[in-house]
Amino acid sequence: xxxxxxxxxxxxxxxxxxxxxxxxxxxxxxxxxxxxxxxxxxxxxxxxxxxxxxxxxxxxxxxxxxxxxxxxxxxxxxxxxxxxxxxxxxxxxxxxxxxxxxxxxxxxxxxxxxxxxxxxxxxxxxxxxxxxxxxxxxxxxxxxxxxxxxxxxxxxxxxxxxxxxxxxxxxxxxxxxxxxxxxxxxxxxxxxxxxxxxxxxxxxxxxxxxxxxxxxxxxxxxxxxxxxxxxxxxxxxxxxxxxxxxxxxxxxxxxxxxxxxxxxxxxxxxxxxxxxxxx
Amino acid sequence: xxxxxxxxxxxxxxxxxxxxxxxxxxxxxxxxxxxxxxxxxxxxxxxxxxxxxxxxxxxxxxxxxxxxxxxxxxxxxxxxxxxxxxxxxxxxxxxxxxxxxxxxxxxxxxxxxxxxxxxxxxxxxxxxxxxxxxxxxxxxxxxxxxxxxxxxxxxxxxxxxxxxxxxxxxxxxxxxxxxxxxxxxxxxxxxxxxxxxxxxxxxxxxxxx
Numbered sequence: 001x002x003x004x005x006x007x008x009x010x011x012x013x014x015x016x017x018x019x020x021x022x023x024x025x026x027x028x029x030x031x032x033x034x035x036x037x038x039x040x041x042x043x044x045x046x047x048x049x050x051x052x053x054x055x056x057x058x059x060x061x062x063x064x065x066x067x068x069x070x071x072x073x074x075x076x077x078x079x080x081x082x083x084x085x086x087x088x089x090x091x092x093x094x095x096x097x098x099x100x101x102x103x104x105x106x107x108x109x110x111x112x113x114x115x116x117x118x119x120x121x122x123x124x125x126x127x128x129x130x131x132x133x134x135x136x137x138x139x140x141x142x143x144x145x146x147x148x149x150x151x152x153x154x155x156x157x158x159x160x161x162x163x164x165x166x167x168x169x170x171x172x173x174x175x176x177x178x179x180x181x182x183x184x185x186x187x188x189x190x191x192x193x194x195x196x197x198x199x200x201x202x203x204x205x206x207x208x209x210x211x212x213x214x215x216x217x218x219x220x221x222x223x224x225x226x227x228x229x230x231x232x233x234x235x236x237x238x239x240x241x242x243x244x245x246x247x248x249x250x251x252x253x254x255x256x257x258x259x260x261x262x263x264x265x266x267x268x269x270x271x272x273x274x275x276x277x278x279x
Numbered sequence: 280x281x282x283x284x285x286x287x288x289x290x291x292x293x294x295x296x297x298x299x300x301x302x303x304x305x306x307x308x309x310x311x312x313x314x315x316x317x318x319x320x321x322x323x324x325x326x327x328x329x330x331x332x333x334x335x336x337x338x339x340x341x342x343x344x345x346x347x348x349x350x351x352x353x354x355x356x357x358x359x360x361x362x363x364x365x366x367x368x369x370x371x372x373x374x375x376x377x378x379x380x381x382x383x384x385x386x387x388x389x390x391x392x393x394x395x396x397x398x399x400x401x402x403x404x405x406x407x408x409x410x411x412x413x414x415x416x417x418x419x420x421x422x423x424x425x426x427x428x429x430x431x432x433x434x435x436x437x438x439x440x441x442x443x444x445x446x447x448x449x450x451x452x453x454x455x456x457x458x459x460x461x462x463x464x465x466x467x468x469x470x471x472x473x474x475x476x477x478x479x480x481x482x483x484x485x486x487x488x
């Protein structure tokens with residue numbers, strides 16, 4: 001009883017702080033930077049630069065597949081990546097196939113594609129093609145490695161595949177020069193297993209930050225050209241193509257939140273040690 | 280600042296705050312948002328499957344083009360659904376056998392190639408102390424060996440063997456630390472997405488400057 005009644009020390013009170021206060025501080029640390037931008041630098045990592053360099057080296061006859069294999073739960077991280085790479089492909093005039101193995105993917109990327117196409121004055125079916133969702137996941141990957149036109153009878157807008165100019169000369173894996181899979185799950189492995197390994201199509205991936213650490217072994221082994229990891233990866237790519245968009249705007253908030261969290265971890269540990277020493 | 284007049288944006292904002300309200304405590308708004316998410320996802324999925332899979336991949340080929348072979352996988356699919364009828368649920372096992380057998384047959388050899396053999400190959404490196412790459416390669420080589428030894432449980436972790444296993448724990452801890460850091464970054468990114476939606480799409484604030 002006497003123990004309960006004694007006055008709590010500063011560290012004891014700090015350690016027992018309501019978690020909602022912490023949420024509030026982190027929320028403020030993330031919202032305020034949108035209004036007071038300090039222009040913190042976004043250094044580009046080798047994993048991102050390698051993808052950029054690969055696309056830069058492509059010619060207008062080359063074909064890039066961008067597969068948005070995700071749903072709304074991870075779209076804040078992956079949509080900016082898709083947006084940046086799609087814009088880079090349009091800028092480079094490479095033939096781009098935009099698609100998704102996930103049922104909710106096409107609905108998410110449709111507005112991004114339309115906006116980018118409008119900005120670069122590109123036409124669906126001529127400069128790029130937007131494919132619909134087809135049931136099958138890994139089977140879709142295997143099918144399109146063998147025969148693109150048989151896999152997708154129409155594009156996303158219902159135009160018959162035979163009537164789409166851009167795919168006339170695209171047959172199968174021999175015509176693909178890069179596959180980039182954007183995913184918050186294990187679908188990067190589907191492309192790796194059923195496209196890269198058997199057919200040798202160059203691959204890169206854009207993953208949520210949670211999955212980023214799992215990808216490094218595949219980069220080290222040379223199976224992936226590179227990787228975009230989380231919002232940071234997307235912001236790095238926006239820096240490379242010189243278009244500061246969704247990801248770059250979010251990075252300032254991300255940086256400040258990290259600083260606050262690091263401070264909390266340090267303070268929490270000092271408090272824990274101070275209390276432990278007293279006991 | 281131009282507050283949106285689009286009702287869908289307002290609905291999005293309502294559900295955003297409903298979900299975030301869970302951080303304060305569990306409440307009916309959070310429950311509503313949770314149930315709506317599940318319901319909408321399933322409903323959306325069913326409609327897309329109907330239009331993009333069943334009609335063009337089954338109905339049209341079978342009934343308009345006469346590709347009767349497709350009736351066999353359709354029957355297997357129906358057998359799978361019979362799991363919900365207790366009297367005939369045993370039939371679903373045949374469909375599952377087919378699915379598991381086909382899936383495993385396709386995946387196992389390729390997984391061995393992509394995730395085991397290629398990774399083994401990637402540990403056979405030029406080791407050396409004269410270049411940065413050489414030192415990196417030593418770290419990779421030692422790390423892989425130490426972690427593998429940590430997961431070898433047929434010999435007691437004592438002596439030199441135990442020391443290497445302990446080194447393996449250190450490598451694992453570094454890996455977990457990196458994963459944790461990335462996870463924090465991922466969760467913050469999701470919140471940033473919602474903040475951008477509220478500030479730009481709802482409040483109409485031009486953040487691009």
